Amino acid sequence: MSKKLYIVITALILCSWSMMPPEVTQMKDTRSPVKALYLYNFATLIDWPSDYRKGEFVIAVLGDKEGVYENLKSKYEGKAIGSQEIVVRSFSSVTQFDKAHILYVTPSESSSISSLSTKVKGKSTLLVTEKDGYLNKGAAINFVLSGTSQKFEISKSNAEKHKLVIADRLLKLASKVVE
Amino acid sequence: MKGLKNIALIVLVTLAYTGYGQQYTAKAYEFYQAQQFDSAKVWLDSAVVSNERFNSQTWQLRGLVYRKLESPENSTYRDISIESFVQARNVDSTDKYKEKIDGYLYNTIIRYYNDAVTSMNEGDLDGSELAYSAYKNKYKKYIDAGFDFKTNDIEYYNALGGNYLKMVAELTGEEKAKMVAKGVHYYEIVLEYDPNQFMPNFNVGIMYYNQGADLIMNMDPLTPIEDVPAIEARAQEGFQKALPYLQHANKLDPSRTDVIEAITGCYYGLWGSENEDYIKYQTMLDERNLPGLLEKISADPENKTVLKELIRIYSTTLKDEAQYKKYSEILNKLED
Missing domain, CATH: 1.20.5 (Single alpha-helices involved in coiled-coils or other helix-helix interfaces)
Known part of the structure; x- marks a missing residue:
């Protein structure tokens, strides 16, 4: 094979490699797995009244089905909290929502907080939101960003209103605890 | 058997040519022409320890023969071939x-x-x-x-970096981290030569972004809650490292939507969805993707994934109340 032809062939091979498409460029939702893991940990580090310790352990998501709901469904459904099996449910509106141990309200549904607070009144549902100032609107736990880190703040009084007891281990990890 | 044959041949050559003083090179050339390279080699090895070592053609022929005999089992033969050609040049005093x-x-x-x-x-x-x-x-x-190897190096190390990138996609954990480091190393060589090469900037950025994102996406669901901040911090280190490469790639080729997507991912992973930079790049991305999404929805009006994406776009980055309501109603009807 002539010198020139050889070089052209190898250069073509190298060029085709250097133009290879990169691994995966699609943006990944890197916040939702952390929030889902926190929600699962809330289930393990909070005490529900005895009448909530039977049957399924329901974690509900109000709002977008992508992100946190998908993570909960694929990674935590079927796992156990004590003797209770986790079931993950999704609701697109407040009217659809009935009963759950944990209700996570996605930011797109944050405006439903007042009707939700009324709906969960007298029930032992842990209301988790993701909007600044929502501990004042009835949420027991609110997801916040502290710098670049995903954190959560806790309102002990809002939890107590729903007969929920939060473990010290969880309180220590909160970025803020409101008595 | 081949060894014995060679020894016999050496003995024969030595006896014949010590006695009669004929040319080893000429005999080797006969074997070379007959494509009997093993025999040619034996004669030439004798030639280069005789007076024929001052003949450039002897060394040239030896170089050619050793090159012919090179194989995975005889991997040193290529070096002997090169040494022979160098020696051929040394004794070629007239540069003939x-x-x-x-x-x-x-x-x-x-x-x-x-x-x-x-x-x-x-x-x-x-x-x-x-x-x-x-x-x-x-x-x-x-x-x-x-x-000057600059052009060759750019071409070669771009290809090598690309192959590490390909390998990274198939690995996990420590092995993946090692391969990422190697890929980045070779792309850095290219960038030292020419910082304005698009592919190395883009690929290094993507490698760092994916490295960070994978830490979160592949996190064990039962990770103790206390360990999460450290994992997050390591992931965000990847996003921070990725950003300058991706920003530069974006400057070099602003038409590449995949670069904007990766930058958006970095800002989202670092500062969340309310961050100014995240919103800026997400808006840019949505502006580019919107025509395609509208085309898809007109071809398939019940595509829930596209409907959700349109609802997100019209309610966040490219706010349009009427469009938002229109697509929300369609989606609600489909989900009822």
Whole structure:
């Protein structure tokens, strides 16, 4: 094979490699797995009244089905909290929502907080939101960003209103605890 | 058996030519022409320890024969071939054969480059890099000490980095981290030569972004809650490292939507969805993607994924109350 032809062939091979498409460029939702893991940990580090310790352990998501709901469904459904099996449910509106141990309200549904607070009144549902100032609107736990880190703040009084007891281990990890 | 044959041949050659003083090279050339290279080699090895060692043609022929005999089992033969051509040049005091010998040397040394390409093709990336280094060293030593390898290096290390990138996609954990480091290392060589190369900037950015994102996406769901901040911090280190490369790639080719997507991912992973930079790039991305999404929804009006994306766009980055309501109503009807 002539010198020139050889070089052209190898250069073509190298060029085709250097133009290879990169691994995966699609943006990944890197916040939702952390929030889902926190929600699962809330289930393990909070005490529900005895009448909530039977049957399924329901974690509900109000709002977008992508992100946190998908993570909960694929990674935590079927796992156990004590003797209770986790079931993950999704609701697109407040009217659809009935009963759950944990209700996570996605930011797109944050405006439903007042009707939700009324709906969960007298029930032992842990209301988790993701909007600044929502501990004042009835949420027991609110997801916040502290710098670049995903954190959560806790309102002990809002939890107590729903007969929920939060473990010290969880309180220590909160970025803020409101008595 | 072959060994015995060679020993017998050496004895025969020694007896014949010590006694009668005939040319070893001429006999070797006969074997060379008959393509009996093993025999030619034996005669030539004797020639170079006789007075024929001062004949450039003897060394040239030896170089050609050793090159013919080179194989994975006889891997040192290529070096012997090169040494023979160099010696041929040394004894060619009038430069009579200079052009010819330089051609032989070039065609022998280029085999290291060939090895580098073959090894890369077979996935032996360490072997490829070794062969490429050998090619460069020998080229400088024996052909042209002042040769500028910039263009070759850019081409080769871009390809090598690309192959590490390909490998990274199939690995996990420590192995993946090692390969990312190697890929980045080779792309950095390219960027040292030319910081304005699009592909290395883009690929290094993507490698760092994916490295960070994978830490979160592949996190064990039962990770103790106390360990999460450290995992997050390591992931965000990846996003921070990725950003300057991706920003530069974006400057070099602003038309690439995939670069904008990766930058958006970095800002989202670092500062969340309310961050100014995240919103800026997400808006840019949505502006580009919107025409395609509208086309999709007109072709398939019940595509829930597209409907959700349109609802997100019209309620966040490209706010449009009427469009938001229109697509929300369609989606609600489909989900009822």
